[in-house]
Amino acid sequence: MSQIRKVLALTGIRSEYDLLFPLLKRLNAAEDFELGIVVSGAHLTPLHHYSVHQIEQDGFHIVAKIESFIWSDSVSAKVKSIGLIIQGLASVLAEEKPDLMIVLGDREEVLAGSMAATYMGVPIVHIAGGDQTDPSEGDVDEEVRHAASKLSHVHLTMHPAHSERLMNLGEEAWRVHTVGNGGIDRLASENGISLEQLAELLGPDVKGQYVIFIYHPLSSAIDMASKEVEIALEALSELNVPVFIGAPNSDPGFTKVLDVLDKFASKPGFHLYRNLPRAAFLTLLKNASCIVGNSSLGILEAPYLGLPAVNVGERQRGRISGRNVQFVNASFNEIKAAVQKALFDKGFSEQAIEDRYVYGDGQMADKSIEILRSLPEKTRLLAKKHIFHA
Known part of the structure; x- marks a missing residue:
């Protein structure tokens, strides 16, 4: 049997957790991975009815809960929240010593997690990078998404155009993989009530x-x-x-x-x-x-x-x-x-109904776990080269 890889996944809100869930479920059931969940942000608040309980009910091992949510409409509260997550992760990563850390999307948890893991020497798997929005007045999510991608070491994207964009940003091609959207896995496989x-x-x-x-x-x-x-x-x-x-x-x-x-x-x-x-x-x-x-x-x-x-x-x-x-x-x-x-x-x-498969066919988790299995050793993952195009 191959060496067991220890993986931590960081989640801060229900919507992002639901996209992560299909892959987390596969990792949790696999004998060659040891999965732990780090919970932060809105999961731990009454605003989202303590959605951390859903993670517990799903049977995942929560290794840490980082209280980072600040009840305020101000942008400064968001910045302070990022600081709290980084501080919490410094202790968690030092204690857990994971082989990989998974983050998804473009929220503050992703930026905080990517920064902390980079400094702690933990390879980052970023899901849903390379996406692009273009609001006329700008949006911080756009900058956060690309910043997290540049800090990350493996990319699992939702669309071929996203993969191409990451390579145009200088990411090495072997690190970039198009797998689709995990949310479609759930639509394809779960019936609801x-x-x-x-x-x-x-x-x-x-x-x-x-x-x-x-x-x-x-x-x-x-x-x-x-x-x-x-x-x-x-x-x-x-x-x-x-x-x-x-x-x-x-x-x-x-x-x-x-x-x-x-x-x-x-x-x-x-x-x-x-x-x-x-x-x-x-x-x-x-x-x-x-x-x-x-x-x-x-x-x-x-x-x-x-x-x-x-x-x-x-x-x-x-x-x-x-x-x-x-x-x-x-x-x-x-x-x-x-x-x-x-x-x-x-x-x-x-x-x-004619564009059903814009963001994948419901096989994101299957594709992703095989990619994670095939990754090289930690030292090579951490040795990033940025390919700058003339």
Whole structure:
């Protein structure tokens, strides 16, 4: 039997953990890997209903919990949170001495984890690097994603164009692998709960046509977030279709967004849910008629389901997307027209299913674990060469 590799995975929020889950499950079951989870951020807060409990229920070994969430809408709170994660990881990495550390995406945990692991001499596996967004006013996630990639040693990307972008940034080709989006693994392999069970949780509106609304604040436009949410929900209120509203992430601006969501949740036809069990959310997503807002779900996972998506505002602009997506400004009329098209235009519904495999075919975990098995020894992984193109 080959040597056992010790792997730590860092997770800070439910949405990112759900994308990691298929690979973590495979690693946890493999005899040639020893997996430990480092939990931080929103997982440990009431805002996300202590989603650390889901990780425990999934049977993973949590090696450390790093309390890093600061309840504030300020950008400075986010910076302080990064510092807390780095401090916590310094002790964890010194004690655990992993062979690899896995991070995913472009949140603050990824940057903090990549910085700490680099200084501690731990090779980093970065999932979902090389992606690109292009909001007109900028977004810190873009800089964080690419900074984490340059600190990382192995890249598991969601799309061939992302792999090409990383190599254009100077990453060696042997370190870069296109594997797809782990979220699609879950859509392909998990059934969720029954519609009757979902109705018991959320009410009878789930048995007909309905819309999911999820909106996260954009770092460069915090003050606009609550206004954009109000405009979008006012537009949806005129369509007489039930709306199931998800809570925002923990980025600056989230408390003002929550205030607006709470206001609409008291109106007929609007339902606010917070941190639904994974199986319940899967059923909610699979039976939806449209997803509205600015969540990456509309770009990354919805195409696989043929689910129409209306992306409101600047967040997610510039990303590779399927024909299921309509990008609109935060305009009452644009949002209303786009959702009407998604719900009632049969031709649009038919084209939405045509780009199912934009971000993979549900084999991300299988591909990734074989890549991790084939990696060279630690010393070679750490010896990065940056290929600068003339």
